[in-house]
Amino acid sequence: MDNILAGDPGATSADVVAENLERLKALFPEAFSEGKVDFEVLKHLLGGAVEDREEKYGLNWHGKRQARQLALTPSTGTLRPCPEESIDWDTTQNLMIEGDNLEVLKLLQKSYAGKVKLIYIDPPYNRNSDVIYMDDYSNGIKHYQMVTGQIDSDGRRLTSTTESSGRFHTKWLNMMMPRLHLARALLRKDGTIFISIDDIEVAHVRLVLDEIFGAENFIAELIWEGANKNDARQIGVCHEYVVVYAKNRERVERDWGLEKEGAASVLREVNRLKSVHGTNYDAASEDLAGWFRANKSKPVFGIRRFKHIDARGAYKEDDPTAKGGRKFELRNPKNGRTIPLRQNRGWSFDQESFNRMVEEGRITFVSETSIMVRRYLHETDKITPPSVFYQPARSASERLNQLMGAPVFDYPKDESIIEKFVQMATGNDPHAIIIDFFAGSGTTGHAVMLQNVSSSGKRRYILVQLPEPLAPNNRDQRAAADFCIRSANPLNIAELTKERLRRAASKVKAKNPGDTGDVGFRVFKLDTSNIRSWDPSPDDLNVELLGSVDHIRPDRSEQDILYEVLLKLGLDLCVPIETRNLAGKSVHAVGAGTLIVCLDEAIARADAGPLALGIADWSDELAPAGETTVVFRDSAFADDVAKTNLAAILEQRGLGNVRSL
Ligand SMILES: C[S@@+](CC[C@H](N)C(=O)[O-])C[C@H]1O[C@@H](n2cnc3c(N)ncnc32)[C@H](O)[C@@H]1O
Structure with a gap:
């Protein structure tokens, strides 16, 4: 029985470097020597297509290489389920994930890489006072907990950029670059990404997207006319942009259509x-x-x-x-x-x-x-969708204020426009997955619900939002903070996202009483892995030594661990799970038997046989298409005899892939 430890491939998010090497090896096996890439051979195989001049075309900035590297470093975190904050937990296929999107995008890779049809994002535009999340290269999860006030902060807070603060574009680009790399990996071959942006960063983001997606995959730069700025000096800019790229333009449907209104x-x-x-x-x-x-x-x-x-x-x-x-x-x-x-x-x-x-x-x-x-x-x-359109920004704000009963969120996007993007890019695919990892007030989730109702679709959304703290004494955040206080919720933006989704779901249901579509969502929260890693410089060595006897953190529930196993084995977070009592132990069959998990804390010698037989019988009954992985808690076995007996019986019954945590 293999033991999954922190740091093992089975315990971390996807190892992008290893996957890239595998792909390269499959294409050019002769460019590998003793497991390493031989660049001279690779150059030779690629002939004249290699650019090795020092001055290359493209955008450069301080930290670019490190930012690219950041996307390749696996996450050590996990996503903890939160059914009590969800709607229709048992049936919904939608996800609302609370956390820093860099860590979350890494964690989603194993389950969703190559599966997403549309990504829409509306990142901070880098206007003066926009909050930019500064990533930490040494410990992403600890840094996230500090930034969001979950553990003591040593003063490092979310910082806002100002043009005078220096490295203004650099900070923004360093934040965006790794996220865009990970976003591309999530897209299907025929998938597309839509990014809202304005004059401050549009030129830079286009160059970065050319680099990550390939200039040949540029589809369009849409002009969204919204409102006139009264404070303008020379020219009253009354538009912003939505840049659209494909993962592979050749694979995207030839004709995108928008329904004539009405x-x-x-x-x-x-x-x-x-x-x-x-x-x-x-x-x-x-x-x-x-x-x-x-x-x-x-x-x-x-x-x-x-x-x-x-x-x-x-x-x-x-x-x-x-x-x-x-x-x-x-x-x-x-x-x-x-x-x-x-x-x-x-x-x-x-x-x-x-x-x-x-x-x-x-x-x-x-x-x-x-x-x-x-x-x-x-x-x-x-x-055919036009590249220029008008939709005043004010009406979306007014509708959101009305829905929430207070002006809790500045500059939400208009859900009717995002609904049109969903229609254009997923019109032929009523089961498409749509992701927005800068969710804000949750407009994209609302838009997906609306599009599903009007087309009887079953599109799914995944939203990611930072629990960005709200301060009641900050004039701009007072209304939002008061809203959280009134509803006795923590003071952060992710609470607004969830509440907007709840209210939008009720409104959609009330307006379409006959509709049976999915307006629920499962809430997950980013946290440290449930599998404890060995801390090389612990605060208290005794605690660390005793704690490491059991790899599982003591404050985590069975459900926490179950969903981490799903995530790390690359299963969908909404896959059906059936639970049965076998030999007095609770056992979960995931995805019709692809994975069987028993996280009971005590398996005695006498339990091993009946438990193994119960699992084997259930697996026969489920008859999954592929191989079944069976997972136990390592510390549960009374002794090695119990463990070996159980593994031997399972092996005899054709269940050879048995792991312990
Ligand atoms: C411009 S707003 C998006 C507004 C949204 N489109 C709407 O209609 O409400 C950008 C959002 O991204 C969030 N954000 C910024 N950095 C983030 C990060 N690292 N991870 C997740 N969310 C982040 C901010 O808290 C903010 O709510």
């Missing part, structure tokens, strides 16, 4: 009217026109020309000619007569297509000499 509601109404009026299309059309008039203030009114109904659906009558169209003598296929063409116009189809359209009933003969073509809403309900 189209889904019109199509629903048409179906309703058809069920009321059957094939009496005149009556259905009359009611549809009345429905448009009754909805003058809604987005549907913008597409009121689709007010006719026939067997195919809702349509508008359109001019079949265009400037620059084809000039020829169009004949009515029914009687051979020519249909006159207006001056300076041409037909928008050829004779053959026209004949087919007449056959299909897509042409209305207004008179012998005048025709109209029927354009159906369901065939034209998508538009």
Whole structure:
């Protein structure tokens, strides 16, 4: 039975360097000599494609190499489950993770690398007074606990950058670089990343993204017109950007579409009217026109020309000619007569297509000499997303204030715009995973819920938010801090994220009573690993020596350990878990038997046989597709005999992959 210790591959987050080496080795085995890369051979194999001039194209700054390295260092932390703060823990597929996103992104690699369809982030823009998380290279988790006030801080707090503070862009870039590397690794081959940013860092982030994603994977730089700044000096800048990159542009769907606003509601109404009026299309059309008039203030009114109904659906009558169209003598296929063409116009189809359209009933003969073509809403309900759009920032703030009952969060993004990004990038994939690791008030989670409701989708979100402390005596944070005090919650931003998600979920349910979609979320919190690591310079050597007898930290629950095993073995944090009592011990089968875990604290000699047989029988019953891993607590075994007996029985029954913690 192998023992998993802190530092073992099975106990840490993904080892990105080792994985990179494996990939390189698979491609160029001859470039490896005694386990190390031979760069001379590699250069030779790559021919003229190697850039070895000193002055290379690209952006450089102090700390860049170290920042890249930071993404490669595995995390020693874990994510602890928090069902009491979650909604629909047993059924939901969404995650809200409280913690520093660098550590969390590392921890998510084993379970989610290559699985995420869309990443949307809205990082701090590096405006004066924006808080920038300064990473610590020696102990990321301890540093996180200090920064968030979970353990005594020696004064190192979250710092805000100012242009005069020096190394202004450097600090921001050092923070972003490792996170973007890890973000890319999470994306599927056809995945994309959308990043909100403004003038301060847009040029830099584009160069960094060119480097990490490849300039060939740039998709667009969107301009989001929001509000005018009154404090502007020369030019009133009233826009910001959303830069969009693909992991591999070749693999992304060729056509992204955005629904015409209101189209889904019109199509629903048409179906309703058809069920009321059957094939009496005149009556259905009359009611549809009345429905448009009754909805003058809604987005549907913008597409009121689709007010006719026939067997195919809702349509508008359109001019079949265009400037620059084809000039020829169009004949009515029914009687051979020519249909006159207006001056300076041409037909928008050829004779053959026209004949087919007449056959299909897509042409209305207004008179012998005048025709109209029927354009159906369901065939034209998508538009190509434009690169420039307008959505005032103020309306999102007002809606959020109303939802929360107080102005708790400055500058939230507009959930209706993020919903559009979700629609564009995951339109063909109703089961897509969407991540936002600078979650703020949780707008992306809200947007995913909205998009799922309108498309009956099952998209999942993963949000990550730092429990950034809120100070009641700071004027800018007072409303948010008071909000946390009123609800008796800790004073930090992650509490706002969770509460927004709860309120948004209730609102979505209330507005769509028939909808059975998933609006829940599981809360996890970043913490030190449950598996204790040997501290080389402990505060108290006696405590450290006694404590290291059991590798598991004493203050951790069975559930904590169970989810760490899941995470470190690369399973989804929402995978179904079944628990049974076998031989008096609680045993969990994860993912229909891929993993079986028993974390009981005492397994006597007499227990070993019945427990092993119970597990083997259950595994036979579950019959998982791949190999099963079975995990026990190392300190639980009364002695080596108990341990060896149990392992031997499991091995005999085909369960050879047995580990202990
Ligand atoms: C600009 S806000 C995002 C706002 C969000 N889009 C919304 O609509 O509410 C950026 C957020 O990232 C969070 N943040 C900053 N550094 C972080 C880190 N290292 N890990 C996780 N979250 C972080 C900040 O606390 C802040 O709430």
